[in-house]
Amino acid sequence: MARRDSRDRLGFEEFVAGSSDALQRAAWLLTGDVHLAQDLVQTVLADAWQRWARLGAPGNDAEAYVRRAIYTTYVTWWRRRSFSERPTDLGAEQVGTSQPDAASQVADRVTLAAALRDLSPQQRTVIVLRFSGDCTIEQTARILRMSTSAATTHQARGLARLRASGLLTGEEVPR
């Protein structure tokens, strides 16, 4: 039993090592809040560990499962309203020091973070699922447990707000 636990633990550690960046990025895009994003990732990984004996078995796509769990858990949180939207403390200093790229790219990132924060949780989740999670509108609607037309509406309104912020200069053509 102890040997199996240690093997499971090793597999789980390897999984987290390989996917932690992507998971934290997905959570950050959804929440726009560093602490909430970290909380979300930890919550989902704790669930994943509970199911790891099956999830970590060969042939199972653990990352796809966990990524989807991040979306669904976030949706559950917002439905329960167990957290309130908080403005992030993403100041210019943090952005500037974390990625000293070209000035325009930094400006884009600042604008993107601010623009995403201005969206409603539904709009933001739809946008992230569609443009970062590569989900179709039907998959997005299924994950968010809403109708396809509602998901389409959230997407259209979200994109409109992003355009209004000046972030998008062209037409986004979602699949």
Add this chain to the structure above:
Amino acid sequence: MTDLRRLLADERPPTTISPQRLVTLALDRHDERRTASRRRVGRSIAAVAAAAAVLAILTPGHDVPSYVVGRVTTGMVTCGRVPHSSGPKAAALTATLTAPDRAPAGATIQAAVTLATTSEQPITVSTGLAEVMVVKDGYVVGRYPQNGGRAGIGAGATVSAGLTGTIAAGFTQLDGCPRGIADLTHPTGSRPRLEPGRYGLVGVLTDPGRDGSADETVIVSQPASITVS
């Protein structure tokens, strides 16, 4: 044209947690949840028992009232004859009560009721906490109906041949029956102490069924012996 996909792909959280730290935090959270879940179950049982106790005191005409119906030969106050099993599921089920065999008068004792059946078909029983009664000479000489019976805890078990089910534990205080109706004017504090001696303990489970009293099953365990000191 600014590509939203590219922007999102380039977006990074200002700070991240290292994978090693993330594993530690996730495992800690998992352990915390498991501990909290166990605590919640314990608290739920205690809360349901407390709520049932309050309801029993405050509700006039409670369906399992405690009142004096007679005295056994020893002169003890009683609250009814020992109930017997009845209802559609009763014939196929036997109940066994497990409790301490010795305790001082006034003490609170815990008991568990285990159900078994010889039926080949699984039988599902839905009930509240087991009500534990102190009995002597065919009479109930001590009971706290609010501690069990119909409490809506939603406990249940499915039993089949060779597979027993343990219903949520019940508990009672080793006191006598109340002198008068147990309501606000006669609080349960008016109970006499049980005199030292040998008594029986029975566990009573009530499955309300689907159609209310018409479909109700009452299962009463065989008495277990207890010496009250």
